[in-house]
Amino acid sequence: MRKKIVAGNWKMNKTFQDAEDLVSTIADELDGVDTACEVVLCPPFPYLEMASDYADESGLQIAAQNVSEFEDGAYTGEVSASMLASIEIGYCIVGHSERRKYFGETNAQLATKVEKLLDHAIRPIFCIGELLEERNANNHFEVVKRQLDEGLFQLNKDEFKEVVIAYEPVWAIGTGVTATSAQAQEMHAFIRQQITGKYGKPVADQTTILYGGSCNAKNAAELFSNPDVDGGLIGGASLVAEDFIKIVKSF
Numbered sequence: 001m002r003k004k005i006v007a008g009n010w011k012m013n014k015t016f017q018d019a020e021d022l023v024s025t026i027a028d029e030l031d032g033v034d035t036a037c038e039v040v041l042c043p044p045f046p047y048l049e050m051a052s053d054y055a056d057e058s059g060l061q062i063a064a065q066n067v068s069e070f071e072d073g074a075y076t077g078e079v080s081a082s083m084l085a086s087i088e089i090g091y092c093i094v095g096h097s098e099r100r101k102y103f104g105e106t107n108a109q110l111a112t113k114v115e116k117l118l119d120h121a122i123r124p125i126f127c128i129g130e131l132l133e134e135r136n137a138n139n140h141f142e143v144v145k146r147q148l149d150e151g152l153f154q155l156n157k158d159e160f161k162e163v164v165i166a167y168e169p170v171w172a173i174g175t176g177v178t179a180t181s182a183q184a185q186e187m188h189a190f191i192r193q194q195i196t197g198k199y200g201k202p203v204a205d206q207t208t209i210l211y212g213g214s215c216n217a218k219n220a221a222e223l224f225s226n227p228d229v230d231g232g233l234i235g236g237a238s239l240v241a242e243d244f245i246k247i248v249k250s251f
C-alpha cells in the first residue's frame with residue numbers, strides 16, 4: 001500500500017518561540033499515537049534544526065520549503081540541498097505556487113531543484129496545479145500535464161519513485177475555497193494516469209499524491225476518502241496544533 005502523508009506548510013509564519021511551541025505540542029499530542037499517515041512539518045529554514053530535534057524523538061518528519069537550484073558557492077541568501085542533507089532533512093517542498101508566482105520559478109528550474117534534492121537523498125514534495133483562469137478555460141489538465149512533463153518526467157524510474165506530488169489548485173490555496181471531493185479525485189486520477197503512461201502502473205500505484213488548497217479539520221476526511229488522494233499539504237490549518245492534529249487523524 002502506498003504511503004499516506006499529511007504535511008504542514010508553515011510558510012513565512014511564526015517566531016522561533018511560537019514555532020517551538022507548535023512543534024512540541026504536535027510532537028506531544030502524537031506521541032504514542034499510531035497514525036495512519038506519515039506526518040511532515042515544513043517550518044521556515046531557521047527553525048529546521050530545532051524542529052528536527054523534536055522529530056528525532058517523536059517520529060515526525062521535517063521538510064524544507066525550498067532549496068537552491070545551485071550546488072554551492074556564491075549565491076547569497078540561498079540554501080543548498082547538501083546543507084539540508086547535512087542536518088538530515090528528509091523532504092523538501094518544490095514549486096509551491098507562491099514560489100512560481102512571486103519568485104518566477106519555472107518548470108525548468110524546478111526540474112533542477114528536484115535533481116539536486118535527489119542527489120542528496122531528500123524526497124521532493126513537488127507542487128502542481130492550475131490557476132482559476134486556466135480551470136475556467138478548461139485547460140487544467142493540460143497545465144498539470146505540462147508541469148509533470150517539464151518538472152518531473154525527466155527523472156528515471158528509480159529517481160521518480162522518491163517523489164511525492166502535491167496537487168494544489170492555485171485558486172484553492174489560502175482562499176477558503178476548497179476543491180470539491182470530485183474535482184480532487186478527478187485530477188488525482190489524471191495525475192496517476194500520466195505517471196502510469198510514463199513509468200508504468202506499479203510505480204503509479206506507489207506514488208503518493210497529496211491534495212492542497214484550503215484543506216482543514218472539517219473537510220479533510222472527505223477529501224482523503226477518495227481512492228487517489230493520499231493525504232494533504234496543509235497551509236493555514238497547519239499553524240494551529242489542534243486543527244492540524246485533527247487533519248492527521250482524518251484517515
Ligand code: PEP
Pocket residue numbers: 009168172173174175176212213214215233234235236237
Ligand atoms: C499551501 O500553501 O500549500 C496550502 C495548501 O495552503 P492553504 O491550506 O492555506 O490553502
